[in-house]
Amino acid sequence: MREIIDISQPLREGMPVWPGDTEFAFSLVWTIAQSGSVNVGRLELSTHAGTHVDAPFHFDDSGAKVHELELERYIGPARVIDAAGHPALGAAELRRHDLGGAERILIRTGSWTDRSRFPRGITCLRPDAAGYLAERGVRLIGVDTPSVDPVESRELPAHHALLRHDIHILEGIVLDGVEPGDYELVALPLALRSADASPVRAVLLGGSKD
Ligand SMILES: N[C@@H](CC(=O)c1ccccc1NC=O)C(=O)O
Secondary structure: OEEHHHHHHHHOOOOOOOOOOOEEEEEEEEOOHHOOOOOEEEEEEOOOOOEEEOOOHOOOOOOOOHHOOHHHHHHHEEEEEEOOOOOEEEEHHOOOOOOOOOOOEEEEEOOOOOOOOOOOOOOOOOOHHHHHHHHHHOOOEEEOOOOOOHHHHHHHHHEEEEEHHOEEEEEEEOOOOOEEEEEEEEEEEEEOOOOOOOEEEEEEEOOOOO
């Protein structure tokens, strides 16, 4: 049995959300006490709640929507690298890490320290990281922050550069205590018609396949 490492943020009332975005809410609309048979909940949440993938449509009107994402991009070999301690990560910083030919690179920036609040001053990606990653065969980049661009950015240069190089984005993963190294990633978007992003349950499978 392979070890399963959950790298997802718990979705819960009061969890941090993008400034001004929909707060997460869960409530029971039917209870066993009232209905005599079942509890049934309802959710209100942003498509960017917690750990999520951005579809290109999030920042490009002609970009692919969530239901158009190929699932194979979100399942398969992934390398976790520890790149903590940088205000921004460009080609120069990433060059110091062995990416090992993995199509999926998950970056621990360590820049979201207090998970009870939405972070300020996160480590972002520089646009020149995109070409460097693409040359090494990367197709999915995951970060432990809510964005690959600075939170104040309107132009979203790293999002656009990554898309131009056909690299998709997984945001808000939790890599505290995860050893750098090679894993299998599973982080599937929901089958959400027309959406700009989707929460995912992201897990790493460690150990051997036997
Ligand atoms: N582009 C950011 C998210 C973002 O910009 C955002 C997410 C939720 C609600 C509002 C957002 N931006 C608003 O200006 C990202 O996905 O990395």
